[in-house]
Amino acid sequence: MSAVDCRGICWALVLVIFMGCEPPLETADELETPGTTLGSSFFKPGKADGVPVIEVPEGFPQEQDLAIMLPMDVEPPMRAHLETYSGESLLSQEWLNQVSLAYEPTLVEDALELENFYEDWQVVSVRIATCGPLGTFPGQLPLGVCWPQVRIVWQPVLSDFFLHWASIWVERYAEDRAIHALYRVHPESSDQGIHPALAAVQEQLASEEGFAGVTQEMMWDFYHARDRSILRLVESVKELRADRVLGEEWSKIDWRAEYALGEEEMKDEFHQGLYRFLAAYAEPQSLHELTSFSLPEGRSPALIDIWVFLAFDGHEGELTQRDITVLSREDGSELVNLGPDQTVATLGEDPDLEFDLARDPSLAERLDGQVFLSAQDEERFPDVIADPQQTFVQNTTCATCHRLTDIGFDFHTFSYFEERILPTISPRVVKDVEFDLALMRGFIANINSDD
Numbered sequence: 001m002s003a004v005d006c007r008g009i010c011w012a013l014v015l016v017i018f019m020g021c022e023p024p025l026e027t028a029d030e031l032e033t034p035g036t037t038l039g040s041s042f043f044k045p046g047k048a049d050g051v052p053v054i055e056v057p058e059g060f061p062q063e064q065d066l067a068i069m070l071p072m073d074v075e076p077p078m079r080a081h082l083e084t085y086s087g088e089s090l091l092s093q094e095w096l097n098q099v100s101l102a103y104e105p106t107l108v109e110d111a112l113e114l115e116n117f118y119e120d121w122q123v124v125s126v127r128i129a130t131c132g133p134l135g136t137f138p139g140q141l142p143l144g145v146c147w148p149q150v151r152i153v154w155q156p157v158l159s160d161f162f163l164h165w166a167s168i169w170v171e172r173y174a175e176d177r178a179i180h181a182l183y184r185v186h187p188e189s190s191d192q193g194i195h196p197a198l199a200a201v202q203e204q205l206a207s208e209e210g211f212a213g214v215t216q217e218m219m220w221d222f223y224h225a226r227d228r229s230i231l232r233l234v235e236s237v238k239e240l241r242a243d244r245v246l247g248e249e250w251s252k253i254d255w256r257a258e259y260a261l262g263e264e265e266m267k268d269e270f271h272q273g274l275y276r277f278l279a280a281y282a283e284p285q286s287l288h289e290l291t292s293f294s295l296p297e298g299r300s301p302a303l304i305d306i307w308v309f310l311a312f313d314g315h316e317g318e319l320t321q322r323d324i325t326v327l328s329r330e331d332g333s334e335l336v337n338l339g340p341d342q343t344v345a346t347l348g349e350d351p352d353l354e355f356d357l358a359r360d361p362s363l364a365e366r367l368d369g370q371v372f373l374s375a376q377d378e379e380r381f382p383d384v385i386a387d388p389q390q391t392f393v394q395n396t397t398c399a400t401c402h403r404l405t406d407i408g409f410d411f412h413t414f415s416y417f418e419e420r421i422l423p424t425i426s427p428r429v430v431k432d433v434e435f436d437l438a439l440m441r442g443f444i445a446n447i448n449s450d451d
Helices: 003-018 093-103 111-115 196-206 218-239 264-281 351-359 363-365 375-380 382-386 399-404 427-449
Strands: 067-069 121-133 144-163 168-175 178-185 287-295 307-315 318-321 326-328 333-339 342-344
Touching: 093 111, 093 287, 093 307, 093 318, 121 178, 121 218, 121 264, 121 427, 144 218, 144 264, 196 218, 218 264, 218 427, 287 399, 307 399, 333 363, 342 399, 351 363, 375 382, 382 427
Parallel strands: none
Antiparallel strands: 067 121, 121 144, 144 168, 144 178, 178 287, 287 307, 307 318, 307 342, 326 333
16 A cells, blocks of 8 residues: 555544544554645634645655755855854854864864864755654654654865865865754744644653554644644745756755756856755754764874764753763663764774674673674664664764765765765665655545545
C-alpha cells in the first residue's frame, strides 16, 4: 500500500470519530503506511476552520522539495547575519560563540575562531521533515505523535583561498565543520516558542505515567495543531517551486533544480524565496535542537584524523549544551553517556566509550546493531543505521550516523567536503527524505480525498 493510497484509511478514521471513539492511534506494527492520522484532525466535528483543500502541482512533493542543496559557490551566499522576520540573525554571533566555547576543552580547542570569521558561515542545505517523531525509540509511540520541522545545515565556506601554506589555490573551500539547526514549525507565522498543545503532550510524555496519561482531548488538540503546522509547511514548500521547471527535475537529491538549470532570473527568484522561507521558519524561539562537529585546526582531515561532536537543546532562543547519549532501540533506556562531547577517528570511537566497553564487556552486545564499533560493523548493518524507521537519532552515536559515506574521513551528511564541488549526501539523508515524502504525500491525499 503506497502513501498516496491512504485516503481510504482517512475516511475510515472519520467514521470512527463520528461514533465517539478515541482519536486514531496507530503503531508501526499495525500499519504498512506511515502516519495515516496526518490530516485526520480536520475531519473532527465542530472544528471551525473546516477541511482545507491543498492545490499542488502534479507529482508534488518530490525529493528536492524536501531536501534543498545550495551550490557551494551560490551568490550571494546566505550568510549567518541575515535577519528573520522578527529581526534576529538566522545564526547569531552569540550562538556561534557558545558553540566555539564548548569546543575549547576538546581537541578542537579554538579552531573555529582561528580559522573562521562569523561572515564565513553560510547555509549549505535545508531539510523539510514532514513530521519528526517525538519518541526516543521505534515503536514507543503511535506514528502520528510527531511534529513538523525545518532543518538547516551551516558551514564556513572560504572564497579564493590558498591551501597548504599557499601552495594550492581553490575558488571555494568548505571547512571540515558544520552546524545543524532544527526548528519546530508552528500553525501560524506569528506563533513563538513551543506550541501549547505540543508542550502539553511532551510534558505528559516526560512524566512517570508517560503516554498512558495523555487524554483524548489532549491528543485532539495536539493532532489539530500538528496538522495545521504541516499544512502551513506544505503550502510554503509548494510556493518555492519555479513554474518553468519540469517535475522530474526535482526528483533527485542534488543541487536544487532552480540553481542547477542555469537561468539567472530563476536562480535569483528561488534564492530570494528560500531566504523568505528561512526568515519565517528559522526564528530563534523555534529552535529546539542544535548539533555540531568539527575537525581541529589544520585543514587536513586525512592526516589529523580527529573529529569532535557537540549537542545543544534550544529553548526560548537560548542554547543549553547537553550530554551525548545512546538510548536503547528496544526500550529507550540509556546504554551509554559520552559526556558533553564525542571525539572520534576514522577507525576509532570515543575514548570514554572505549573505556566503558573495557569495563563492561556486555555493553558491546547491547550496542550491537546500534553503534559502529569496528570497520566490520560498517559493512554489517549500515542499512539499519540509515533507516529512520529502525534507528532514531537517539539510538546511535553522532559519529556512527556520520560514517555512512564513501570516504572514511568525510563525516559530512548533507554538506560539502573541502574543495569538492559536489556535496556529500549520506544514505541516511536519502532514507529520511523517502520517509518524509511518504508522510507528506499521505497528508495531502488524506485531506484532498473525495472518496
